[in-house]
Amino acid sequence: MLRRVFSVTVVAAVLLAAGVIGRADALDDARADAIAQLREIAQQTQDAQMRSDHLQAQIEVAQDDTADRAAVLEVRPAFVQEIASLSAAISSAEGKVDTAAHRAAAQSAQQTVLAEKSDPAVVVAATATVHALTEKVGEEVSTWQAAQYARPMGPAWSSSGPDGYARVRAALDRVGGAGVGLYESSSCAGGTAAACANSNGYIKYRGDIAGWSADRLNWAMAHELAHIYQFQVWGTLNASGTYDALFGGDPEFLANCMAVVRGYPGSVGCNGDQQAWASGIWVGVVR
Template identity: 60%
Template sequence: MKLRRVIAVAVAAGVLLGAGLSARAAELEGQREELLAQAGEVAAQADAAEDRTHYLSGTIALAEDQRDALQALADARPAFVDQLTALAAAFENAQGKVDVSDERVAAVSAQQTVLAERRAPETIAAATATIQALTTKVDQDVAAWDRGQVASSSATGASWAASGPDGYARVRAALDLVGGGGVGLFESSSCAGGTAPACANSDGFIKYRADVATWSEGRLNWAMAHELAHIHQFRVWGTLNDSRAYRDMFGGDPEFLANCMAVVRGYPGSVGCDPAQQAWASGIWVGAVR
Protein backbone atom coordinates (compact mmCIF):
# COMPACT_ATOMS: atom_id res chain seq x y z
CA MET A 1 0.00 0.00 0.00
CA LYS A 2 2.78 2.31 0.91
CA LEU A 3 4.59 1.43 -2.31
CA ARG A 4 1.53 2.34 -4.32
CA ARG A 5 1.38 5.74 -2.67
CA VAL A 6 5.01 6.39 -3.51
CA ILE A 7 4.43 5.42 -7.10
CA ALA A 8 1.31 7.61 -7.30
CA VAL A 9 3.18 10.57 -5.85
CA ALA A 10 6.04 10.04 -8.33
CA VAL A 11 3.60 9.86 -11.23
CA ALA A 12 1.83 12.99 -10.04
CA ALA A 13 5.16 14.78 -9.67
CA GLY A 14 6.14 13.67 -13.15
CA VAL A 15 2.87 15.01 -14.55
CA LEU A 16 3.35 18.31 -12.77
CA LEU A 17 6.98 18.53 -13.88
CA GLY A 18 6.01 17.77 -17.49
CA ALA A 19 3.33 20.42 -17.38
CA GLY A 20 5.81 22.90 -15.95
CA LEU A 21 8.35 22.14 -18.59
CA SER A 22 5.75 22.53 -21.32
CA ALA A 23 4.66 25.85 -19.86
CA ARG A 24 8.27 26.98 -19.62
CA ALA A 25 8.95 25.90 -23.19
CA ALA A 26 5.88 27.81 -24.38
CA GLU A 27 7.03 30.85 -22.45
CA LEU A 28 10.52 30.61 -23.92
CA GLU A 29 9.09 30.20 -27.43
CA GLY A 30 6.99 33.29 -26.91
CA GLN A 31 10.02 35.21 -25.70
CA ARG A 32 12.02 33.92 -28.66
CA GLU A 33 9.37 35.04 -31.12
CA GLU A 34 9.16 38.43 -29.38
CA LEU A 35 12.93 38.77 -29.55
CA LEU A 36 12.89 37.81 -33.23
CA ALA A 37 10.20 40.39 -33.89
CA GLN A 38 12.21 43.01 -32.01
CA ALA A 39 15.36 41.99 -33.91
CA GLY A 40 13.48 42.34 -37.21
CA GLU A 41 12.23 45.76 -36.19
CA VAL A 42 15.73 46.83 -35.16
CA ALA A 43 17.13 45.49 -38.44
CA ALA A 44 14.47 47.40 -40.39
CA GLN A 45 15.28 50.54 -38.46
CA ALA A 46 18.97 49.98 -39.11
CA ASP A 47 18.31 49.53 -42.83
CA ALA A 48 16.22 52.70 -42.88
CA ALA A 49 18.94 54.56 -40.99
CA GLU A 50 21.54 53.28 -43.43
CA ASP A 51 19.36 54.38 -46.36
CA ARG A 52 18.99 57.82 -44.78
CA THR A 53 22.74 57.94 -44.23
CA HIS A 54 23.38 57.12 -47.89
CA TYR A 55 20.81 59.71 -48.96
CA LEU A 56 22.27 62.36 -46.70
CA SER A 57 25.79 61.50 -47.84
CA GLY A 58 24.73 61.79 -51.49
CA THR A 59 22.92 65.05 -50.81
CA ILE A 60 25.92 66.46 -48.99
CA ALA A 61 28.28 65.36 -51.78
CA LEU A 62 26.01 66.94 -54.41
CA ALA A 63 25.80 70.15 -52.40
CA GLU A 64 29.58 70.20 -52.06
CA ASP A 65 29.98 69.66 -55.81
CA GLN A 66 27.55 72.49 -56.50
CA ARG A 67 29.35 74.71 -54.01
CA ASP A 68 32.71 73.94 -55.62
CA ALA A 69 31.28 74.57 -59.10
CA LEU A 70 29.81 77.91 -58.03
CA GLN A 71 33.08 78.87 -56.40
CA ALA A 72 34.98 77.98 -59.60
CA LEU A 73 32.56 80.13 -61.58
CA ALA A 74 33.00 82.97 -59.12
CA ASP A 75 36.78 82.65 -59.37
CA ALA A 76 36.64 82.78 -63.20
CA ARG A 77 34.38 85.82 -63.54
CA PRO A 78 36.79 88.60 -62.39
CA ALA A 79 39.20 87.88 -65.26
CA PHE A 80 36.30 88.09 -67.71
CA VAL A 81 35.17 91.40 -66.24
CA ASP A 82 38.73 92.76 -66.49
CA GLN A 83 38.97 91.79 -70.16
CA LEU A 84 35.54 93.27 -70.82
CA THR A 85 36.68 96.54 -69.28
CA ALA A 86 39.75 96.55 -71.51
CA LEU A 87 37.59 95.90 -74.57
CA ALA A 88 35.29 98.77 -73.64
CA ALA A 89 38.34 101.06 -73.52
CA ALA A 90 39.45 99.76 -76.93
CA PHE A 91 35.98 100.44 -78.36
CA GLU A 92 36.11 103.98 -77.03
CA ASN A 93 39.54 104.51 -78.57
CA ALA A 94 38.23 103.21 -81.91
CA GLN A 95 35.45 105.78 -82.20
CA GLY A 96 35.75 107.71 -85.44
CA LYS A 97 38.59 105.47 -86.57
CA VAL A 98 37.58 101.83 -86.93
CA ASP A 99 34.26 100.07 -87.46
CA VAL A 100 33.87 97.69 -84.50
CA SER A 101 30.26 96.62 -85.07
CA ASP A 102 31.22 92.98 -85.69
CA GLU A 103 33.39 92.95 -82.58
CA ARG A 104 30.55 94.39 -80.50
CA VAL A 105 28.22 91.59 -81.63
CA ALA A 106 30.85 88.99 -80.72
CA ALA A 107 31.41 90.62 -77.31
CA VAL A 108 27.69 90.65 -76.50
CA SER A 109 27.46 86.98 -77.44
CA ALA A 110 30.37 86.13 -75.13
CA GLN A 111 28.83 88.14 -72.32
CA GLN A 112 25.48 86.37 -72.67
CA THR A 113 27.29 83.02 -72.57
CA VAL A 114 28.96 83.95 -69.29
CA LEU A 115 25.73 85.22 -67.75
CA ALA A 116 23.96 81.97 -68.63
CA GLU A 117 26.72 79.62 -67.44
CA ARG A 118 26.00 77.85 -64.15
CA ARG A 119 28.37 74.91 -64.12
CA ALA A 120 31.52 74.99 -66.28
CA PRO A 121 34.27 77.52 -65.45
CA GLU A 122 36.07 76.51 -68.65
CA THR A 123 33.22 78.11 -70.60
CA ILE A 124 33.95 81.41 -68.87
CA ALA A 125 37.67 80.97 -69.52
CA ALA A 126 36.94 80.49 -73.23
CA ALA A 127 34.74 83.59 -73.28
CA THR A 128 37.51 85.52 -71.54
CA ALA A 129 39.97 84.45 -74.23
CA THR A 130 37.48 85.58 -76.89
CA ILE A 131 37.17 89.04 -75.33
CA GLN A 132 40.95 89.30 -75.05
CA ALA A 133 41.32 88.40 -78.73
CA LEU A 134 38.71 91.01 -79.69
CA THR A 135 40.57 93.65 -77.68
CA THR A 136 43.84 92.79 -79.39
CA LYS A 137 42.18 92.97 -82.80
CA VAL A 138 40.57 96.35 -82.15
CA ASP A 139 43.82 97.77 -80.78
CA GLN A 140 45.69 96.53 -83.86
CA ASP A 141 43.06 97.98 -86.19
CA VAL A 142 43.28 101.36 -84.48
CA ALA A 143 47.08 101.30 -84.66
CA ALA A 144 46.88 100.49 -88.37
CA TRP A 145 44.45 103.36 -88.88
CA ASP A 146 46.80 105.72 -87.10
CA ARG A 147 49.68 104.60 -89.32
CA GLY A 148 47.49 105.12 -92.36
CA GLN A 149 46.75 108.68 -91.35
CA VAL A 150 50.45 109.39 -90.99
CA ALA A 151 51.15 107.84 -94.37
CA SER A 152 48.35 109.83 -95.96
CA SER A 153 49.60 113.12 -94.58
CA SER A 154 53.20 112.49 -95.57
CA ALA A 155 52.28 111.29 -99.05
CA THR A 156 50.08 114.13 -100.25
CA GLY A 157 49.70 116.68 -97.51
CA ALA A 158 45.98 116.27 -98.17
CA SER A 159 43.67 113.35 -98.82
CA TRP A 160 43.05 114.34 -102.43
CA ALA A 161 44.78 115.89 -105.38
CA ALA A 162 43.19 115.65 -108.81
CA SER A 163 39.85 114.35 -107.50
CA GLY A 164 39.38 117.39 -105.27
CA PRO A 165 37.50 117.54 -101.98
CA ASP A 166 34.17 116.60 -103.59
CA GLY A 167 35.65 113.55 -105.28
CA TYR A 168 37.32 112.50 -102.07
CA ALA A 169 34.06 112.98 -100.14
CA ARG A 170 32.27 110.69 -102.59
CA VAL A 171 34.85 107.92 -102.28
CA ARG A 172 34.95 108.39 -98.51
CA ALA A 173 31.17 108.05 -98.30
CA ALA A 174 31.31 104.81 -100.31
CA LEU A 175 34.00 103.35 -98.06
CA ASP A 176 32.02 104.29 -94.96
CA LEU A 177 28.88 102.76 -96.45
CA VAL A 178 30.45 99.32 -96.99
CA GLY A 179 31.80 99.16 -93.43
CA GLY A 180 35.11 101.00 -93.72
CA GLY A 181 34.32 103.87 -91.39
CA GLY A 182 37.61 104.96 -89.84
CA VAL A 183 39.81 103.18 -92.42
CA GLY A 184 42.43 105.56 -93.79
CA LEU A 185 41.80 106.79 -97.35
CA PHE A 186 43.66 109.06 -99.73
CA GLU A 187 44.15 109.65 -103.42
CA SER A 188 47.27 108.29 -105.10
CA SER A 189 48.37 107.19 -108.54
CA SER A 190 50.86 104.70 -107.11
CA CYS A 191 48.68 101.58 -107.09
CA ALA A 192 50.52 99.09 -109.32
CA GLY A 193 52.33 101.97 -110.93
CA GLY A 194 49.06 103.69 -111.72
CA THR A 195 47.55 100.72 -113.57
CA ALA A 196 45.30 99.70 -110.66
CA PRO A 197 42.45 102.07 -109.82
CA ALA A 198 42.64 101.33 -106.07
CA CYS A 199 44.62 99.25 -103.62
CA ALA A 200 44.81 98.37 -99.95
CA ASN A 201 47.92 98.66 -97.81
CA SER A 202 48.86 96.14 -95.15
CA ASP A 203 49.22 99.05 -92.71
CA GLY A 204 45.45 99.43 -92.86
CA PHE A 205 44.66 102.19 -95.35
CA ILE A 206 43.27 102.40 -98.89
CA LYS A 207 44.47 104.43 -101.87
CA TYR A 208 42.41 105.30 -104.93
CA ARG A 209 43.17 106.81 -108.32
CA ALA A 210 41.46 110.13 -109.11
CA ASP A 211 39.11 108.72 -111.77
CA VAL A 212 37.58 106.32 -109.24
CA ALA A 213 35.71 109.29 -107.81
CA THR A 214 33.71 109.52 -111.06
CA TRP A 215 32.60 105.89 -111.13
CA SER A 216 28.95 104.89 -110.86
CA GLU A 217 27.59 104.36 -107.37
CA GLY A 218 27.35 100.58 -107.72
CA ARG A 219 30.87 100.20 -109.13
CA LEU A 220 32.36 102.56 -106.55
CA ASN A 221 30.69 100.76 -103.65
CA TRP A 222 31.92 97.42 -104.94
CA ALA A 223 35.48 98.77 -105.34
CA MET A 224 35.56 100.02 -101.76
CA ALA A 225 34.08 96.77 -100.43
CA HIS A 226 36.73 94.87 -102.40
CA GLU A 227 39.61 96.97 -101.03
CA LEU A 228 38.21 96.83 -97.51
CA ALA A 229 38.15 93.04 -97.86
CA HIS A 230 41.90 93.14 -98.49
CA ILE A 231 42.37 95.12 -95.26
CA HIS A 232 40.66 92.30 -93.38
CA GLN A 233 42.70 89.71 -95.24
CA PHE A 234 45.92 91.38 -94.10
CA ARG A 235 44.80 90.98 -90.48
CA VAL A 236 44.81 87.17 -90.81
CA TRP A 237 47.39 86.95 -93.59
CA GLY A 238 49.60 84.23 -92.15
CA THR A 239 46.75 81.98 -91.09
CA LEU A 240 44.94 82.63 -94.35
CA ASN A 241 47.84 81.52 -96.52
CA ASP A 242 48.32 78.42 -94.39
CA SER A 243 44.70 77.40 -94.95
CA ARG A 244 44.14 74.43 -97.22
CA ALA A 245 40.49 75.42 -97.64
CA TYR A 246 41.62 78.83 -98.95
CA ARG A 247 43.81 77.14 -101.54
CA ASP A 248 41.16 74.57 -102.49
CA MET A 249 38.21 76.97 -102.71
CA PHE A 250 39.89 80.13 -103.99
CA GLY A 251 43.12 78.88 -105.52
CA GLY A 252 45.01 80.96 -102.96
CA ASP A 253 43.93 84.09 -104.88
CA PRO A 254 43.28 87.06 -102.56
CA GLU A 255 41.54 88.96 -105.38
CA PHE A 256 39.00 86.18 -105.89
CA LEU A 257 38.50 85.97 -102.14
CA ALA A 258 38.04 89.75 -101.91
CA ASN A 259 35.35 89.55 -104.60
CA CYS A 260 33.52 86.89 -102.61
CA MET A 261 33.88 88.92 -99.42
CA ALA A 262 32.33 91.91 -101.20
CA VAL A 263 29.44 89.70 -102.32
CA VAL A 264 28.84 88.74 -98.69
CA ARG A 265 28.52 92.43 -97.81
CA GLY A 266 25.99 92.87 -100.63
CA TYR A 267 28.28 94.38 -103.28
CA PRO A 268 28.78 91.83 -106.07
CA GLY A 269 31.29 92.46 -108.82
CA SER A 270 31.71 90.71 -112.13
CA VAL A 271 32.98 87.47 -110.57
CA GLY A 272 30.42 85.17 -108.98
CA CYS A 273 30.86 82.99 -105.89
CA ASP A 274 28.93 79.89 -104.95
CA PRO A 275 27.21 79.61 -101.54
CA ALA A 276 30.03 77.57 -100.01
CA GLN A 277 32.62 80.14 -101.06
CA GLN A 278 30.48 82.96 -99.70
CA ALA A 279 30.02 81.17 -96.37
CA TRP A 280 33.76 80.63 -96.04
CA ALA A 281 34.62 84.18 -97.11
CA SER A 282 32.23 85.65 -94.55
CA GLY A 283 34.51 84.42 -91.75
CA ILE A 284 37.38 86.67 -92.88
CA TRP A 285 35.31 89.74 -92.08
CA VAL A 286 35.39 88.74 -88.40
CA GLY A 287 38.95 87.38 -88.39
CA ALA A 288 38.00 83.70 -88.63
CA VAL A 289 39.87 81.39 -90.99
CA ARG A 290 38.16 78.00 -91.16
Protein backbone atom coordinates in the same frame (compact mmCIF):
# COMPACT_ATOMS: atom_id res chain seq x y z
CA MET B 1 -1.78 3.23 0.81
CA LEU B 2 0.82 2.23 -1.71
CA ARG B 3 -1.62 2.95 -4.54
CA ARG B 4 -2.30 6.34 -3.12
CA VAL B 5 1.37 7.16 -2.93
CA PHE B 6 1.80 6.00 -6.47
CA SER B 7 -1.13 8.10 -7.61
CA VAL B 8 0.32 11.19 -5.93
CA THR B 9 3.65 10.48 -7.53
CA VAL B 10 2.06 10.12 -10.95
CA VAL B 11 0.12 13.33 -10.52
CA ALA B 12 3.28 15.12 -9.43
CA ALA B 13 5.13 13.78 -12.43
CA VAL B 14 2.31 14.88 -14.72
CA LEU B 15 2.29 18.33 -13.18
CA LEU B 16 6.07 18.52 -13.45
CA ALA B 17 5.96 17.51 -17.10
CA ALA B 18 3.23 20.08 -17.76
CA GLY B 19 5.36 22.72 -16.10
CA VAL B 20 8.36 21.79 -18.18
CA ILE B 21 6.26 21.92 -21.33
CA GLY B 22 4.82 25.28 -20.26
CA ARG B 23 8.26 26.71 -19.64
CA ALA B 24 9.44 25.39 -23.01
CA ASP B 25 6.52 27.07 -24.74
CA ALA B 26 7.24 30.29 -22.87
CA LEU B 27 10.88 30.12 -23.90
CA ASP B 28 9.86 29.57 -27.53
CA ASP B 29 7.57 32.59 -27.38
CA ALA B 30 10.30 34.67 -25.76
CA ARG B 31 12.78 33.51 -28.37
CA ALA B 32 10.34 34.37 -31.13
CA ASP B 33 9.76 37.83 -29.61
CA ALA B 34 13.52 38.36 -29.29
CA ILE B 35 14.07 37.34 -32.89
CA ALA B 36 11.27 39.63 -34.05
CA GLN B 37 12.76 42.50 -32.05
CA LEU B 38 16.21 41.78 -33.45
CA ARG B 39 14.79 41.79 -36.96
CA GLU B 40 13.00 45.08 -36.29
CA ILE B 41 16.17 46.57 -34.86
CA ALA B 42 18.15 45.29 -37.85
CA GLN B 43 15.59 46.82 -40.24
CA GLN B 44 15.65 50.12 -38.37
CA THR B 45 19.45 50.09 -38.46
CA GLN B 46 19.39 49.36 -42.18
CA ASP B 47 16.86 52.15 -42.82
CA ALA B 48 18.94 54.55 -40.75
CA GLN B 49 22.06 53.59 -42.69
CA MET B 50 20.27 54.11 -45.99
CA ARG B 51 19.08 57.55 -44.86
CA SER B 52 22.58 58.34 -43.71
CA ASP B 53 24.03 57.25 -47.05
CA HIS B 54 21.44 59.31 -48.93
CA LEU B 55 22.15 62.39 -46.85
CA GLN B 56 25.87 61.88 -47.29
CA ALA B 57 25.43 61.66 -51.04
CA GLN B 58 23.36 64.85 -51.05
CA ILE B 59 26.00 66.60 -48.96
CA GLU B 60 28.73 65.50 -51.36
CA VAL B 61 26.72 66.69 -54.38
CA ALA B 62 26.09 70.05 -52.67
CA GLN B 63 29.77 70.35 -51.77
CA ASP B 64 30.80 69.58 -55.36
CA ASP B 65 28.27 72.10 -56.70
CA THR B 66 29.49 74.75 -54.27
CA ALA B 67 33.09 74.07 -55.25
CA ASP B 68 32.23 74.37 -58.97
CA ARG B 69 30.39 77.63 -58.46
CA ALA B 70 33.27 78.99 -56.38
CA ALA B 71 35.70 78.05 -59.15
CA VAL B 72 33.57 79.88 -61.74
CA LEU B 73 33.27 82.95 -59.53
CA GLU B 74 37.03 82.97 -59.05
CA VAL B 75 37.73 83.45 -62.76
CA ARG B 76 34.90 85.87 -63.50
CA PRO B 77 36.72 89.08 -62.39
CA ALA B 78 39.31 88.56 -65.14
CA PHE B 79 36.49 88.36 -67.70
CA VAL B 80 34.90 91.55 -66.37
CA GLN B 81 38.27 93.31 -66.66
CA GLU B 82 38.65 92.22 -70.27
CA ILE B 83 35.14 93.45 -71.07
CA ALA B 84 36.06 96.85 -69.60
CA SER B 85 39.22 96.97 -71.72
CA LEU B 86 37.29 96.08 -74.86
CA SER B 87 34.67 98.72 -74.10
CA ALA B 88 37.39 101.36 -73.83
CA ALA B 89 38.98 100.18 -77.07
CA ILE B 90 35.66 100.32 -78.92
CA SER B 91 35.01 103.83 -77.62
CA SER B 92 38.42 104.94 -78.89
CA ALA B 93 37.70 103.36 -82.26
CA GLU B 94 34.49 105.33 -82.81
CA GLY B 95 34.56 107.10 -86.15
CA LYS B 96 37.69 105.19 -87.20
CA VAL B 97 36.78 101.55 -87.73
CA ASP B 98 33.60 99.48 -87.76
CA THR B 99 33.34 97.59 -84.46
CA ALA B 100 29.84 96.13 -84.89
CA ALA B 101 31.11 92.56 -85.34
CA HIS B 102 33.40 92.89 -82.33
CA ARG B 103 30.52 94.12 -80.18
CA ALA B 104 28.35 91.18 -81.24
CA ALA B 105 31.11 88.67 -80.44
CA ALA B 106 31.66 90.24 -77.01
CA GLN B 107 27.95 90.15 -76.22
CA SER B 108 27.83 86.46 -77.18
CA ALA B 109 30.79 85.73 -74.87
CA GLN B 110 29.12 87.67 -72.08
CA GLN B 111 25.92 85.64 -72.38
CA THR B 112 27.95 82.43 -72.25
CA VAL B 113 29.67 83.53 -69.04
CA LEU B 114 26.43 84.60 -67.41
CA ALA B 115 24.87 81.20 -68.14
CA GLU B 116 27.86 79.14 -66.95
CA LYS B 117 27.59 77.87 -63.34
CA SER B 118 29.97 74.94 -63.03
CA ASP B 119 32.84 74.95 -65.53
CA PRO B 120 35.52 77.64 -65.02
CA ALA B 121 37.19 76.59 -68.27
CA VAL B 122 34.24 78.05 -70.20
CA VAL B 123 34.78 81.43 -68.52
CA VAL B 124 38.54 81.28 -69.11
CA ALA B 125 37.94 80.61 -72.82
CA ALA B 126 35.48 83.51 -73.06
CA THR B 127 38.01 85.78 -71.34
CA ALA B 128 40.64 84.86 -73.94
CA THR B 129 38.13 85.59 -76.71
CA VAL B 130 37.39 89.08 -75.42
CA HIS B 131 41.12 89.77 -74.95
CA ALA B 132 41.69 88.82 -78.59
CA LEU B 133 38.87 91.14 -79.65
CA THR B 134 40.49 94.03 -77.79
CA GLU B 135 43.80 93.39 -79.53
CA LYS B 136 42.02 93.18 -82.89
CA VAL B 137 40.32 96.54 -82.40
CA GLY B 138 43.67 98.08 -81.44
CA GLU B 139 45.30 96.69 -84.56
CA GLU B 140 42.53 98.00 -86.79
CA VAL B 141 42.74 101.47 -85.24
CA SER B 142 46.53 101.50 -85.72
CA THR B 143 46.05 100.55 -89.37
CA TRP B 144 43.48 103.30 -89.78
CA GLN B 145 45.78 105.89 -88.21
CA ALA B 146 48.65 104.85 -90.43
CA ALA B 147 46.41 105.26 -93.46
CA GLN B 148 45.58 108.83 -92.47
CA TYR B 149 49.24 109.79 -92.47
CA ALA B 150 49.77 108.08 -95.82
CA ARG B 151 47.35 110.39 -97.65
CA PRO B 152 48.69 112.42 -100.61
CA MET B 153 48.02 115.66 -98.77
CA GLY B 154 49.93 114.48 -95.70
CA PRO B 155 48.56 113.84 -92.20
CA ALA B 156 44.81 114.23 -91.83
CA TRP B 157 45.35 116.06 -88.54
CA SER B 158 47.98 117.85 -86.53
CA SER B 159 46.75 119.75 -83.46
CA SER B 160 43.36 118.03 -83.13
CA GLY B 161 44.95 114.57 -82.93
CA PRO B 162 43.40 111.27 -84.00
CA ASP B 163 40.53 111.48 -81.52
CA GLY B 164 39.64 115.03 -82.55
CA TYR B 165 39.82 114.06 -86.19
CA ALA B 166 37.64 111.02 -85.52
CA ARG B 167 35.00 113.25 -83.93
CA VAL B 168 34.88 115.61 -86.89
CA ARG B 169 34.95 112.66 -89.30
CA ALA B 170 32.01 111.07 -87.49
CA ALA B 171 30.04 114.33 -87.76
CA LEU B 172 30.70 114.58 -91.49
CA ASP B 173 29.67 110.97 -92.00
CA ARG B 174 26.56 111.54 -89.91
CA VAL B 175 25.29 114.41 -92.09
CA GLY B 176 25.80 112.43 -95.30
CA GLY B 177 29.45 113.07 -96.12
CA ALA B 178 30.84 109.54 -95.91
CA GLY B 179 33.56 109.24 -98.57
CA VAL B 180 34.22 113.00 -98.70
CA GLY B 181 37.87 113.82 -97.94
CA LEU B 182 38.54 115.57 -94.64
CA TYR B 183 41.73 117.27 -93.42
CA GLU B 184 42.72 119.52 -90.60
CA SER B 185 44.08 122.86 -91.78
CA SER B 186 44.50 126.41 -90.51
CA SER B 187 44.33 127.81 -94.04
CA CYS B 188 40.57 128.42 -94.29
CA ALA B 189 40.28 132.19 -94.84
CA GLY B 190 43.73 132.58 -93.35
CA GLY B 191 42.64 130.73 -90.24
CA THR B 192 39.64 132.95 -89.51
CA ALA B 193 37.12 130.41 -90.82
CA ALA B 194 36.43 127.29 -88.78
CA ALA B 195 36.03 125.11 -91.88
CA CYS B 196 35.87 125.36 -95.64
CA ALA B 197 35.04 123.24 -98.67
CA ASN B 198 37.29 122.83 -101.70
CA SER B 199 35.98 122.63 -105.24
CA ASN B 200 38.05 119.47 -105.68
CA GLY B 201 35.63 117.73 -103.35
CA TYR B 202 37.19 117.72 -99.89
CA ILE B 203 36.65 119.64 -96.65
CA LYS B 204 39.19 121.23 -94.34
CA TYR B 205 38.62 122.15 -90.70
CA ARG B 206 40.42 124.14 -88.03
CA GLY B 207 41.65 122.00 -85.15
CA ASP B 208 39.64 123.70 -82.41
CA ILE B 209 36.24 122.72 -83.83
CA ALA B 210 36.89 119.15 -82.68
CA GLY B 211 35.87 120.42 -79.26
CA TRP B 212 32.58 121.97 -80.38
CA SER B 213 29.24 120.62 -79.19
CA ALA B 214 27.74 117.80 -81.24
CA ASP B 215 24.93 120.00 -82.63
CA ARG B 216 27.29 122.79 -83.67
CA LEU B 217 29.78 120.37 -85.20
CA ASN B 218 27.04 118.57 -87.13
CA TRP B 219 25.80 121.88 -88.50
CA ALA B 220 29.32 122.93 -89.55
CA MET B 221 29.88 119.71 -91.46
CA ALA B 222 26.41 119.86 -93.08
CA HIS B 223 27.16 123.46 -94.13
CA GLU B 224 30.52 122.54 -95.71
CA LEU B 225 29.06 119.45 -97.34
CA ALA B 226 26.42 121.73 -98.89
CA HIS B 227 29.20 123.70 -100.58
CA ILE B 228 30.56 120.47 -102.09
CA TYR B 229 27.14 119.90 -103.69
CA GLN B 230 26.99 123.54 -104.82
CA PHE B 231 30.29 123.13 -106.66
CA GLN B 232 28.77 120.27 -108.66
CA VAL B 233 26.17 122.64 -110.19
CA TRP B 234 28.17 125.85 -109.82
CA GLY B 235 27.70 127.29 -113.31
CA THR B 236 23.96 126.58 -113.46
CA LEU B 237 23.52 127.79 -109.90
CA ASN B 238 25.08 131.18 -110.48
CA ALA B 239 23.09 131.65 -113.67
CA SER B 240 19.81 131.08 -111.86
CA GLY B 241 17.61 134.11 -111.34
CA THR B 242 15.66 132.28 -108.63
CA TYR B 243 18.89 131.70 -106.72
CA ASP B 244 19.60 135.41 -106.84
CA ALA B 245 16.03 136.29 -105.87
CA LEU B 246 15.76 133.87 -102.95
CA PHE B 247 19.31 133.98 -101.59
CA GLY B 248 20.80 137.13 -103.06
CA GLY B 249 23.34 134.95 -104.86
CA ASP B 250 24.97 134.19 -101.49
CA PRO B 251 26.35 130.60 -101.34
CA GLU B 252 26.81 130.84 -97.55
CA PHE B 253 23.13 131.63 -97.02
CA LEU B 254 22.21 128.81 -99.39
CA ALA B 255 24.54 126.41 -97.54
CA ASN B 256 22.83 127.32 -94.27
CA CYS B 257 19.45 126.58 -95.80
CA MET B 258 20.68 123.31 -97.28
CA ALA B 259 21.88 122.30 -93.81
CA VAL B 260 18.41 123.08 -92.43
CA VAL B 261 16.91 120.77 -95.07
CA ARG B 262 19.21 117.98 -93.82
CA GLY B 263 18.00 118.59 -90.27
CA TYR B 264 20.99 120.55 -88.98
CA PRO B 265 19.97 124.19 -88.52
CA GLY B 266 22.47 126.87 -87.58
CA SER B 267 21.94 130.38 -86.26
CA VAL B 268 20.48 131.60 -89.58
CA GLY B 269 17.13 130.16 -90.65
CA CYS B 270 15.26 130.20 -93.93
CA ASN B 271 11.61 130.12 -94.96
CA GLY B 272 9.65 127.35 -96.61
CA ASP B 273 10.20 128.55 -100.18
CA GLN B 274 13.93 128.82 -99.60
CA GLN B 275 14.08 125.34 -98.08
CA ALA B 276 12.10 123.82 -100.94
CA TRP B 277 14.45 125.37 -103.51
CA ALA B 278 17.60 124.52 -101.53
CA SER B 279 16.57 120.86 -101.28
CA GLY B 280 17.01 120.54 -105.06
CA ILE B 281 20.74 121.30 -104.86
CA TRP B 282 21.25 118.14 -102.77
CA VAL B 283 20.08 116.09 -105.75
CA GLY B 284 21.75 118.20 -108.42
CA VAL B 285 18.65 120.12 -109.47
CA VAL B 286 18.64 123.91 -109.99
CA ARG B 287 15.11 125.09 -110.56
